[in-house]
Amino acid sequence: MLVGYARTSTLEQDAGFEAQVRDLKALGCEKLFREQVSSVGPRPQLAAALEFVRAGDTLVVTKLDRLARSVPHLGTIIADLEARGVALRIESLGVDTSTPTGKLMLNVLGGVAQFEREMMLERQREGIAKAKAKGAYKGRKPTAQARAEEIQALAAQGLSMNAIVAKLGVGKGSVHRILTARKETGLIQ
Incomplete structure (x- = not known):
């Protein structure tokens, strides 16, 4: 069974939300879980979708950022799905973990994303250090x-x-x- 999950962060993103639902239905998802909540807060429909899927099912999302908030979070979801014999399909990336190539691609993409995040944080730290050395970085102004x-x-x-x-x-x-x-x-x- 194909099980779809659609999410947007805010209620104002109706067009994107409707597009996800439309695309998931067009892909043949028999069951849809949908919510309009931030990725950092509780996501009851994601929890329900992960609980619902069974061995042989495929969880389908239109884009990776609709599912996971970080590489470690994605790893947790994938490990849980794999342990239960459930595949993951990410349409925008053409990734389907029911195939060996799909599993490889997801691991490569996850590694690249993690590398880029670490490089961005390193550049940020370097920029802050340079600004502090010039006396330009003061931090947040104390409000009280x-x-x-x-x-x-x-x-x-x-x-x-x-x-x-x-x-x-x-x-x-x-x-x-x-x-x-x-x-x-x-x-x-």
Whole structure:
């Protein structure tokens, strides 16, 4: 049995979602699992699809990024499917793990993707190091520190830490650090 899985990250991606469903039906998928959720959050329909497939079935996706969020995640999915005798077909890549060539291609593509990710991270680290050496890399601007005087004034008015957090929309830990630092330096009582 061909089992299809379609996913988009947001509800605004209706056209892409409909195209995936249309393509999966055209490929002959008898059962479809579909969801519109981010790849980083829980994906109940993917879990349901992986639980549904049985030995001899093929899980079909239109594109690789609809299925896995990373190379290790893809490896986990493939290992689970292989252990249960289920093949994986990725239409956009022409990969079908029911064949030896398909398995080889998926492993090569996964290795290339992992290599590119590691190279990108290395380039990013080098760029940050160069920017730091030039004094151009400052990191994220501290948001609560910019409002330290306002936090101090609200505390002086008798507002609790929770009330300050709610009023200003800054983190409780940040408010605590500012008030503690001010107390230690004798700026507030």
